[in-house]
Amino acid sequence: MSDDVREDDIKKAEFGPEAGPETISINMAVERESKSRVPRIFKAQAFQIFIVLIVIVIIFSIMAPNTFAQLSNLRLVVQNASILGVLGVGMTFIIITSGIDLSVGSVLVFSGVVSAMVMRAVGGDGWGVATIGILVAIASGLAWGIFNGLLISKAKVPPLIVTLGSLGMALGLAQIITGGIDIRQVPSVLTSTIGYGNVLGGIPIISVIALVVILIGAFVLHKTKFGLYTYAIGSSEEAARRVGVKVDRHLIKVYGMSGALAGVAGILSLSQFSTTAIAGQSQTNLNVIAAVVIGGTSLFGGYGTIFGTVVGLFIPAVLQNGFVITGVQPFWQQVAVGAVLIAAVYVDQVRRASAARGASTSLWRHFFARRKNT
Amino acid sequence: MSTPVLEARGISRAFGHVRALDDLDFEVYPGEVTALIGDNGAGKSTLVKALSGNLAIDTGTITFEGEEIQLTTPMQASALGIETVHQDLALAPHLDPVQNMYLGREVMNKGIAGFFGTMNTKAMAKESRRAFDELGATVRSLTSPVGSMSGGQRQAIAIARAVHWANKVVFLDEPTAALGVRQTKNVLETIRRVRDKGIAVVFISHSMPHVMEVSDRIQVLRLGHRAASLDAKDTNMEELVGLMTGASTRGAA
Ligand SMILES: Nc1ncnc2c1ncn2[C@@H]1O[C@H](COP(=O)(O)OP(=O)(O)O)[C@@H](O)[C@H]1O
Ligand SMILES: [Mg+2]
Numbered sequence: 001m002s003d004d005v006r007e008d009d010i011k012k013a014e015f016g017p018e019a020g021p022e023t024i025s026i027n028m029a030v031e032r033e034s035k036s037r038v039p040r041i042f043k044a045q046a047f048q049i050f051i052v053l054i055v056i057v058i059i060f061s062i063m064a065p066n067t068f069a070q071l072s073n074l075r076l077v078v079q080n081a082s083i084l085g086v087l088g089v090g091m092t093f094i095i096i097t098s099g100i101d102l103s104v105g106s107v108l109v110f111s112g113v114v115s116a117m118v119m120r121a122v123g124g125d126g127w128g129v130a131t132i133g134i135l136v137a138i139a140s141g142l143a144w145g146i147f148n149g150l151l152i153s154k155a156k157v158p159p160l161i162v163t164l165g166s167l168g169m170a171l172g173l174a175q176i177i178t179g180g181i182d183i184r185q186v187p188s189v190l191t192s193t194i195g196y197g198n199v200l201g202g203i204p205i206i207s208v209i210a211l212v213v214i215l216i217g218a219f220v221l222h223k224t225k226f227g228l229y230t231y232a233i234g235s236s237e238e239a240a241r242r243v244g245v246k247v248d249r250h251l252i253k254v255y256g257m258s259g260a261l262a263g264v265a266g267i268l269s270l271s272q273f274s275t276t277a278i279a280g281q282s283q284t285n286l287n288v289i290a291a292v293v294i295g296g297t298s299l300f301g302g303y304g305t306i307f308g309t310v311v312g313l314f315i316p317a318v319l320q321n322g323f324v325i326t327g328v329q330p331f332w333q334q335v336a337v338g339a340v341l342i343a344a345v346y347v348d349q350v351r352r353a354s355a356a357r358g359a360s361t362s363l364w365r366h367f368f369a370r371r372k373n374t
Numbered sequence: 375m376s377t378p379v380l381e382a383r384g385i386s387r388a389f390g391h392v393r394a395l396d397d398l399d400f401e402v403y404p405g406e407v408t409a410l411i412g413d414n415g416a417g418k419s420t421l422v423k424a425l426s427g428n429l430a431i432d433t434g435t436i437t438f439e440g441e442e443i444q445l446t447t448p449m450q451a452s453a454l455g456i457e458t459v460h461q462d463l464a465l466a467p468h469l470d471p472v473q474n475m476y477l478g479r480e481v482m483n484k485g486i487a488g489f490f491g492t493m494n495t496k497a498m499a500k501e502s503r504r505a506f507d508e509l510g511a512t513v514r515s516l517t518s519p520v521g522s523m524s525g526g527q528r529q530a531i532a533i534a535r536a537v538h539w540a541n542k543v544v545f546l547d548e549p550t551a552a553l554g555v556r557q558t559k560n561v562l563e564t565i566r567r568v569r570d571k572g573i574a575v576v577f578i579s580h581s582m583p584h585v586m587e588v589s590d591r592i593q594v595l596r597l598g599h600r601a602a603s604l605d606a607k608d609t610n611m612e613e614l615v616g617l618m619t620g621a622s623t624r625g626a627a
Binding site: 239240 | 428447448449452460464465466467468469473474477478479480482490491492493521
């Protein structure tokens with residue numbers, strides 16, 4: 001109950017208190033629909049961060065035209081970002097509901113481990129065993145996601161705590177069932193196709209899979225009732241409940257989806273690295289969350305896009321790649337990404353504050369205005 | 375007198391030691407505006423929540439069109455044609471007016487597109503625009519989040535939504551609280567128009583002139599109990615204020 005109140009307060013802070021009695025002003029007579037949809041795109045944080053990405057790419061391209069600005073390098077960046085892209089789709093949905101999922105990296109590992117063990121037990125190197133492995137990985141991830149969703153919606157344990165718990169549990173169980181030793185037997189059909197296979201003369205299959213997941217995710221989020229309910233719950237759970245949205249069931253689905261996608265990512269990782277890489281995903285959750293937030297999705301819920309998440313993934317990825325190529329100590333990437341993350345959340349705050357006044361939400365105009373004022 | 379469309383008998387609801395509703399009787403008739411008045415904390419909002427499926431009652435019975443019902447969810451009330459504008463409006467701030475209007479009742483596309491869960495946004499926008507216009511509501515943009523709109527616009531959207539979906543009873547919990555003169559006039563006109571369609575309107579307000587202007591019947595709440603149920607033609611502002619504050623008593627239920 002007190003939680004609800006706090007939520008309401010946040011929403012109120014976001015949009016301002018009940019505006020006082022409306023004065024009858026001249027512009028009340030102006031009742032026209034805002035004509036063009038285009039300007040809104042420019043105001044979206046996802047678009048602004050996209051410009052930032054373009055600028056970063058241009059700078060590195062000028063600094064290292066023969067190494068950075070090459071198709072082969074672009075391909076490498078895209079390939080490396082693919083697994084995070086799959087996870088980012090689920091995370092975007094979750095953060096829009098004003099939740100969080102810290103468990104994705106561990107669930108990825110757990111799914112990969114269970115899948116690898118099942119495939120090893122079944123034996124063989126063909127698509128038959130690979131298909132079993134894929135289904136097992138997705139099912140394992142889904143199970144963790146539903147576990148998270150049930151605790152969050154039915155037991156009302158905060159998402160941060162639930163997924164922190166399942167982060168530890170999934171990783172711990174993965175270590176218990178393997179004895180802490182990575183499994184390195186992965187069917188060769190997986191490694192040679194998903195792992196390092198290409199289609200259309202050089203497009204990594206793993207990236208095509210990620211793109212399909214991203215496109216489906218964007219469609220579901222932005223075009224369907226399921227997506228609308230995701231926003232509605234993040235915007236005001238109470239409002240959604242009152243009109244009959246089955247909030248609990250929806251949250252279970254959203255966390256279940258994130259878990260299932262972590263299972264998909266588990267198979268992708270297994271294929272790409274030919275090992276369960278149990279210790280290799282400790283930063284994954286934070287990287288994915290950072291990407292989603294950099295992409296303009298509000299940690300307070302109700303606002304965000306898949307496009308933004310994709311852009312948010314590429315900023316760290318491009319920085320990392322560019323620093324290595326230009327000979328800057330790659331540790332700077334962490335510093336830069338941290339700064340971008342803070343900036344993104346700051347911009348979100350500004351946006352939410354100005355939404356309350358119905359004023360401009362443009363980052364550029366905001367900075368411009370600041371400079372004039374001070 | 376016709377039979378009440380919605381009737382509460384002896385309902386009580388306590389929050390800890392606070393008896394928000396205390397053995398309360400209440401009824402509304404089709405095609406009538408019933409004003410529900412009372413001091414802050416008298417239990418008006420609690421009553422609205424109880425009669426719209428948003429709050430369970432401890433004891434008492436609720437009757438709809440002569441049949442006893444258990445109201446446990448807002449959807450159940452909606453299915454009966456009962457709609458509510460809550461004092462806090464209960465809109466989703468990040469969604470636009472059309473999405474709010476149709477939330478939980480989306481018009482889906484036909485055929486394959488509908489199978490994939492897409493919505494007929496054009497049809498919903500058109501119908502929403504019509505509903506807002508009918509209300510005389512100044513909803514400037516159908517595609518901006520309602521959270522960025524003024525209190526008046528949000529209130530208009532919430533009222534339009536309730537009026538659009540109700541066909542038996544509309545509860546309006548202080549619908550004019552954030553409104554200016556012109557919009558208040560619109561709301562009062564809307565109340566009359568809805569009533570003339572044969573729908574029962576429950577109007578909660580602290581403004582006695584507005585209450586006197588639109589009501590057919592006035593029920594006064596005091597400390598969770600009905601202090602009086604009066605014919606609007608048969609009373610005046612001084613008496614109402616007296617009843618609300620407990621300075622006088624009359625026609626108690
Ligand atoms: N959810 C709640 N928890 C605790 N007390 C409540 C709650 N809702 C209402 N009350 C109490 O019930 C009484 C009636 O409140 P309310 O129905 O909001 O009054 P009104 O709308 O007439 O101003 C008040 O004393 C209020 O504090
Ligand atoms: Mg009230």
